[in-house]
Amino acid sequence: MxxxxxxxxxxxxxxxxxxxxxxxxxxxxxxxxxxxxxxxxxxxxxxxxxxxxxxxxxxxxxxxxxxxxxxxxxxxxxxxxxxxxxxxxxxxxxxxxxxxxxxxxxxxxxxxxxxxxxxxxxxxxxxxxxxxxxxxxxxxxxxxxxxxxxxxxxxxxxxxxxxxxxxxxxxxxxxxxxxxxxxxxxxxxxxxxxxxxxxxxxxxxxxxxxxxxxxxxxxxxxxxxxxxxxxxxxxxxxxxxxxxxxxxxLVAHRKVGDFLTDTPQADDAPLISAENITLGYGKVQIVPNASIALNENEILAIVGESGSGKTTVARAIAGLLEPWSGTIKLRGTTLQGNVDNRSQNHRQHIQFIHQLPDVALNPRQTIRTALMRPLQVFKGLDGAALNTRLNALMDEVELPRDLLGRYPGALSGGQKQRVCIARCLAAEPDLLICDEVTAALDPLVEDSILALLWRLKEEHRMAIIFITHNLGVTRRFAHSVTIMEHGKIVESGPTAQIFADPQQAYTCRLLASEPSTDAGWINARELSGATGPRKHRHDSL
Amino acid sequence: MKSPLLSYTVKRTGSGLISLLLVSLLIFLGTALLPGDAAQALLGQNATPENLAALREQLGLNDPLVVRYLSWIGGILQGDMGISFSSKQPVLEILLPKLANSLILALAASLIAVPLAIFLGIVAALKQDSLVDRAISFLSMWLVSLPTFLTGYLLINFFAVRLGWLPSLSVLRSTADVNDWVAALIMPVAALVLVTIAHTMRLTRTAILSVMASDYILMADIKGLDRRRIILWHALPNALSPIVSISLLTVAYLMVGVVVVEVVFSYSGMGKLMVDAVSYRDLPLVQACGACFSFIFIFMNFLADFLCVVVNPRLREPKS
Structure with a gap:
């Protein structure tokens, strides 16, 4: 040659x-x-x-x-x-x-x-x-x-x-x-x-x-x-x-870590539970009759491909989408479906981080302005106390304090996502909903954001709902997992158990599709007939 | 499968008709509220209280507003727009020839203004930030900033008064031949073209530039297609929606905006007719002109929206 x-x-x-x-x-x-x-x-x-x-x-x-x-x-x-x-x-x-x-x-x-x-x-x-x-x-x-x-x-x-x-x-x-x-x-x-x-x-x-x-x-x-x-x-x-x-x-990033086994147990009622919620946009039903629950300090991953309804569920819990039917409870108390009708206390306890920090931050507001708002609304801080808390927030998310005066445009993708995390943290929430928060980030930056979220969870005893399509992240990061397809919950349970012994065909296919660096991985998939056209293809929707 | 185009057309026609009805109401109320009195204006020196009262009765001015509106609308639906107060002729007979004159003027201006503006827009986009681009932008902005009547008088001053090449008034006799028509049209058309070209040109430029930044243009470039094909064949069709919209709105503006130009050049069109009718308090004529203008404007808007759907496969073809 x-x-x-x-x-x-x-x-x-x-x-x-x-x-x-x-x-x-x-x-x-x-x-x-x-x-x-x-x-x-x-x-x-x-x-x-x-x-x-x-x-x-x-x-x-x-x-x-x-x-x-x-x-x-x-x-x-x-x-x-x-x-x-x-x-x-x-x-x-x-x-x-x-x-x-x-x-x-x-x-x-x-x-x-x-x-x-x-x-x-x-x-x-x-x-x-x-x-x-x-x-x-x-x-x-x-x-x-x-x-x-x-x-x-x-x-x-x-x-x-x-x-x-x-x-x-x-x-x-x-x-x-x-x-x-x-x-x-x-x-x-x-x-x-x-x-x-x-x-x-x-x-x-x-x-x-x-x-x-x-x-x-x-x-x-x-x-x-x-x-x-x-x-x-x-x-x-x-x-x-x-x-x-x-x-x-880079290679180490791919080597899979251990599963999280110490799933936090409920003392009485779960921290948050969605019971038989049915969701849709306009007249189109997206999610029929879904239920999920998680305890304090627990990380639940909702995993699915695009269009599976995972973000829709997260939006309902955050009150951004009113369920057609079913109830959402925080520590046993039923929440209003629409965030506008929820009490300030309820709103404060559930915070939402979006996939794209570029879109979630106002480009014409400095980082200080972005972080100040929840502190003023939820905590009533001003003056020196406000400044002290702003500095503490920056320290917590490991950002230099002088970034407070900058605009989002001057920050990297990872830094912007840290600002979004700090903005949620300012409300001192019990539940953090993370919607594909690392999907737009490079692998090593993703790792650092996950490490930050883990540390904050440990320090503040927050629960996290982690929306993702990334199975590797789910494996390393979540106590339990809920798998969704076409708006339905296919399977849920402790991560280690689901990954080791999936019960449903879709879960098996999903797990088998996650690329690995192992030699011959794709050959094995092609031989087993995991590729090629299928009768029932999500892709063709 | 239901065609999206058909259902869109039906919906849009419905909303067009509703706007037309609302506008007719506005026109009617507007003319009814005009200061002055038609009977007074018509009789002038001969106005005695008895004459005035008789004429009011004869013109139906004493009927309630609602009755007058309904009979006016009913008449229009039967092709009868009423009788002119001043000339006693049917409004339609007066209106039609003037409408034709106005359409000729507006059409001539559109045929020049729209292609020229699109061409200049494409050139400006291709030569982005060059001297040519800046010259086109500057000149067109400068022209659009001048009021139409000023542009008109400047043209008259230059071509009719100083150079003497063209008649200063675009008056057409019934014996006018093609040469007379051309001579009469040149300056009004030029005035209309100059004031309308800037918007279409700038929008075309922006639309082309935003399409040129898209991934499929990069792909066409990487495929090795030549530059001209990329711009005319790959970029232009995707920029069509905004260009079609602004072009047709320009045409609509030209048809309706001829009023000032017609008056400046004494061109015997519908604009001049309407202005004269207002000064004689000839209500049926004013209303008919207003209705005519609003019909043209609403129809052009409908056409623009319709064509936007036609040229866009994403709107025209069903999702799957």
Whole structure:
């Protein structure tokens, strides 16, 4: 095998900032290289540079990218366009956003090959249908006539892979192709990617922040941090013998910790209980007849894929969505369904942290203003007492006090989430509802937020309802777990018990879909028939 | 499967009719509250108390407001808009030729203003922050800031008074041929185009720029499509909804906004007719003009909303 792609000492700058700093690697046809790192590490920039594309505002200041004997760094714009049309392909993270909403899928997928004259216009939908059938899309003929908004995320991702294949590329870049998907859908798409890369015999770059996924998909792994190469080696070497300390921490993050066994017991009534609540929006029923309960100091994870109703349940408990029927009790006292009718005391005891701290914080308010409000409303603090408490809150969430004067825009994602936690903490709640609070964060930042939540729970004896789709986090962090699918509670109980001995088919499938760094994990899944089309697919909803 | 387009059209037509009814009420009340008295204005020097009373009775001015409103609406539904107070002719006969003149003027202005504005908007978006972009933005904002009548008088001053190229008044005789029409139309059209172009142009620019920042445009770029195809074929259709809306609202504004321009240029259209009718206290004529203007405006709004749905697959096609 000869080298197909050679990147040598590549340095990319945005004005005076280094985005990539001296990156070198080689890739042969038939091999898959994983690019891994946290957000802002330069993974996507590197992957795009490999196919001759730089986002506006970036420039290559030194080094070269040689693809099939052409140096892309000195090629003309039209030569690069020609190359991107014919030899390389790109599969983007969000297929839903990357398909033009104006055109039918069959049209978009075949646009390029028709422009270049590879196939006739009249064959357009036939070619698209065949291709969609190859990627196991349900009723491919109908699918080719669909608009993007009429297909699900997993289907669109497969359609995008289909589009990438159609111009018969020698190199495909997969840019976080499964990050936006549910875990069972992810397994299907991963399996499709492995299949097409093997059939096509092309080289591939696989960008991800998920080490487990990369370890299943790639022959070797390049670890990036702050635009620099940390380490590059064969996949098994990276997983089993990481050399650099950063790589070691990434790998350690994946090694699963012990289950929490000391589930807090109830003295009398549970802290919070939802009894037979039925929930819906408008006239559409989402959650029929669900019951959950948790005790003081307990962490309950509600786990499910998108659309399973887990956030809907959390919103009902917080009083943001009035149940159609059923009751919600706090220490045995029935709560009003609508938060507006709840007493200040009740409102204070249940606090809610949102998934996206960017959206949850007012960009025009300083951190001080954001934290002051609950202290004034719930605690009636002002003057020096208020300042003392503000400083104490910042200390508690391990943020420097001088951030109080800043605006959210000046903070990192992890810092903003800490501010949101501090804002809830200010009310001194008994129950903290965390709605996917770490989903938008990098793995190591996620760990630090979880550690913070754990410490605060221990110190303040709070209970936590932890909404998540992440099974790894559930395993490490929650005493008990409730699994939801299509608005129904499938199974619930102590985490260790559910994970060790799931009773329901859906729970089994969910647990089996969670990627692991173990060698041969995905092969075992493919052999056992866990992938591929199923009659009853959540994905096709 | 129920077509979303059909159900939307039915709903939107219903709400359009309701607005039309409400507007007719406003027009009627508005004209009824006009200061001055139609009988007084009509009789002028000949107004004796006896004459006035007789004329009031004859014109139905003594009936209660509700009765007058209902008979007016009933008449319109049967195609009868009443008899003009001043000329004693049916309102419809006076109105129609003037309406045609106004539509010709507004249509001519629309045909130039809308494509030109969209073109300039696209150019400004493509050359974002360049000298061209800034020049287009500055010039169009400057023009839109001038009141219509001032633009009109400036045009007259320059082309009619100083250069003498065009007639200063756009008066059309019944014998007018095509050349007369063109000469009469150039300046009113120019005035209308100049004052309406800025909004459409700026909105087109913003719409294109926001679409250009989306992931599917990045994807089209990475696929290696050429720049022109990306902008005209991938970006423009997705920017159509706001562009269609503002364009049709511009057309609506042109049809209704011709009043001032017609008066400035003495162009014999519906705007001038309405202004004259107000000064003669010719209530049936004023009401008919008002109803006509509001119908055009409401219809254009309906058309804009309808086309927005038609050009957007997400609204047009059912979810699954």
């Amino acid at each position: 000869t080298t197909f792609l050679r990147v040598s000492d590549l340095t990319v700058k945005a004005k005076d900032n280094f985005i990539l700093d001296g990156i070198s690697f080689e890739l042969e046809k038939g091999k898959v290289l994983g690019l891994i790192g946290e957000s802002g590490a330069g993974k996507s920039t590197l992957a795009l540079a490999a196919i001759g594309y730089l986002k506006p505002g970036l420039e290559i200041s030194s080094g070269s990218v040689v693809l099939d004997d052409n140096d892309l760094t000195i090629a003309s714009d039209s030569a690069l366009r020609q190359l991107r049309q014919s030899k390389v392909a790109y599969v983007a993270q969000s297929a839903a956003a990357s398909f033009n909403p104006f055109f039918r899928l069959g049209y978009q997928v075949t646009e390029l090959v028709i422009l270049s004259g590879f196939i006739e216009k009249s064959d357009r939908y036939k070619v698209a249908t065949d291709l969609f059938a190859r990627l196991q899309l349900p009723s491919p003929k109908v699918f080719a006539r669909k608009y993007p908004h009429q297909a699900s995320g997993g289907q669109l991702q497969r359609a995008m892979i289909a589009m990438a294949l159609l111009n018969d590329p020698d190199l495909i870049v997969f840019d976080e192709p499964t990050t936006a998907l549910d875990v069972t859908t992810q397994l299907d798409v991963l399996s499709v990617i492995r299949q097409v890369v093997a059939e096509q015999g092309c080289a591939a770059l696989y960008v991800s922040h998920d080490l487990a996924v990369v370890s299943q998909m790639c022959d070797s792994i390049l670890v990036l941090r702050h635009g620099k190469m940390v380490e590059m080696n064969a996949t098994r070497s990276i997983i089993d013998q990481p050399q650099d300390s950063y790589t070691r921490s």
